[in-house]
Amino acid sequence: MTLENKKNIFIELGTFLSQFSEAKNHQKEGVSGNAIFFDSFIDLIHLSQSHNGWYTPEQVYYAVASWAQALNKENLDKWLDGYDFTAVKPKKIALILAGNIPLVGFHDFLSVLITGHDVIVKTSSNDQHLLPFLAKYLIHIAPELENKITFSEGKLENFDAVIATGSNNTARYFEYYFKDKPSIIRKSRNSVAVLNGEETKEQLIALGEDIFRYFGLGCRNVSKLFVPKGYSFNAFFEAIFEYQDIIKYEKYANNYDYNKAVFLMSNFKLLDNGFLTIKEDSSHASPISSVFYEYYETLSDLEQKLEAEAENIQCIVSNNLIKNSVAFGQTQQPKLWDYADNTDTISFLLIT
Template sequence: MTLDTKKSAFVKLGEFLNQFKDKNCTKNETVFGNDLFFEKFTDLIQLSQSHNGWYTPEQVHFAIASWAEALTEKNLTKWLSKYDFSVAAPKNIALILAGNIPLVGFHDFLSVLLSGHNVLVKTSSNDQHLLPFLANYLIAAEPDFKNKITFVEGKLENFDAVIATGSNNTARYFEYYFKDKPSIIRKNRNSAAVLNGQETKEHLLALGEDIFRYFGLGCRNVSKLFVPKDYSFEPFFEAIFEYQDVIHYEKYANNYDYNKAVFLMSNFKLLDNGFLTIKEDSSYSSPISSVFYEYYENLEDLQKRLEDENEQIQCIVSNNLVKNSIPFGTTQKPNLWDYADNIDTVSFLLTI
C-alpha cells in the first residue's frame, strides 16, 4: 500500500465518524460502508457504558467527534509531510493500550499503520470494543489492511518494538520486560492550569471543560491549578457551576463522596461546591472529583519549576502566562502532531 492509499482509508474513516459527533447520529448516504457499519456503530456507542461504566454515550460521542475532526486529508497531509516514509522496512509493532478514556490508543494505532508497519494490539479490558470495530471499518475501506492488523488476547509474541501505556508501577514492569526491544513506555502524567485572576468567565468555563471532560480520567485533564497569592476562587466556582450535573452520574458521585470523606477525616482544608473539592497540595495527580491547587510567587519561578517537572506534565493551559501553554478548553482536542509525552511516535517508528 502507498501512503496515499492508507491516508485515503483513514479519511473515509473520518467521514464515517463524522456522522456520530453527537447523539443525533445523522446519516450521510454518500459515506462509504454505511450499509454494513452505521447501525452497528450506533448500537455499539449505546452499549459502551455497559462495557465500561465511565464510557457514557456523551463521552464516547465527544471522542468520536475529536477523531472525525482530526482525520481529514488536510490534517493528515500537514502532519505527515515532514517525514520520509521510504526509509521504514515493515516491522511488527506491539501496542499495549490504556482504557481510561474512549479510543485513547487510537493515535498509536494510526501512527503504526501509516508508518508502514504491522500492528499487534493488546487492548485494555476497559476498552475492548471501539478500536476493533474501527479496524474492521478500515479493512472494509482498504482490504490490504487485513494482514497488517492483529488483536491479541493472550501473550504478545513475534514483535520487533513496543509502545506501552500504563501507570508508573506498570511502566517499571514494561521497562524490564521489554528491555531488549525498542520501546516507548508511557507513565502517569497530569495536566495543569496557570491562572492570574484576570481570566474571564468564558475562560474559566472553558477550564471546566478541561477538568470535567471524561470525568477527569485523562492525562490531558487539568488536575492542578497554579494561582497567585490571595487568589479568589469565587469566580472559578461561579463559572464551573454549569458542570454541576456531573454529580448526578453515580460513579462520579461515589468518588466525590469517598474522596471528600477521606480528605475531611484527614483534617485537610477544602473548598467545596457540592460536586468538586479543591485542596492545596503540591502533587499534580488529584483523585477523581478533586483538583489540587498551589500558590506561586512569580511567573518566572513557576516557569522554571514547570520545565524541571515536565516529565510529570502532559499539557498546560493558560492565557499565554507560561511558555508552550495552550488555550483553555482545548486539552482534549489535541492535533495529530501533538504527541503524548512529547515523544514523536512517527519518528520512533521510522527509525527502529
C-alpha cells in the same frame, strides 16, 4: 500501499465517524460501509457504558467527534509533511493500550499503520470494543489491511518493537520486560492550569471542560491549578457551576462522596461547591472529583518549576502566561502532531 493511499483510507474513516454525534446521528450518502456499520456503531456507542461504566454515550460521542475532526486531508498532510517514509522496512509493532478514556490508543494505532508497519494490539480490559470495531471498518474499506492488523488477548509474541502505556508501576515492568526491544514506554502524567486572576468568565468555563471531560480520567485533564498568592476562587466556582450536572452520574458522585470524606477525616482544609473539592496540595495527581491547587510567587519561578517537573506533566493550560501552553478548553482536542509525553511516535516508527 503508498502514503497517499493510507491517508485516503483514514480520511474515509474520518468521514464515517463524522456521521455520529450525541445531538443526532445522520447517515450521509455515499459513505462506504454504512449498510453494514452505521447502525452497529450506534449500538456499540450506547452499549459502551455496560462494558466500562465511565464510557457514557456523551463521552464516547465526544471521542468519536474528535477523531472525525482530526482525520481529514489537511490535518494528515500537515502532520506527515517533513517525514521521510522512503526507507521504511515494515515490521511488527506491538501496542499495549490504556483504557482510561474512549479510543485513547487510536493515535498509536494510526501511527503504526500510516508508517507502513503491521500492528499487534493488546487492548485494555476497560476498552475492548471500540478500536476493534474501527479496525473492522478499515479492513472492510481496505481489505489489504487485514494481514496488517492483529488483536492479541494472550502473551505478545513475534514483534519487533513496542509502544506501551500504563501507570508508573506498570511502566517499570514494561521497561524490564521489553528491555531488549525498541520501545516507547509511557507513564502516568497529569495536566495543570496556570491562573493569574485576570481570566474571563468564558475562559474559566472553558477550563471546566479541561477538568470535567471524561470525568477527569485522562492525562490531558487538568488536575492541578497554580494560582498567585491571595487568589480568590469565587470566579472559578461561579464559572464551573455550569458543570454541576456531573454529580448526577452515580460513579462520579460516589467518588466525590468518598474522596471528600477521606479529606475531611484527615482534617484537610477544602473548598467545596457540591460537586468538586479544591485542596491545596503539592502533588499533580488529584483524585476524581477533586482538583489540587498551589500558590506561586512569580511566573518566572513557576515556569522554572514546571520545566523541572516536565516529565510528570502532559500539558499546561493558561492564557499565554506560560510558553507553549494550551488555550482554555482545548486539552481534549490535541492535534495529530501533539504527541503524548512529547515523544515523536512517527520518528520512532521510521527508525525502528
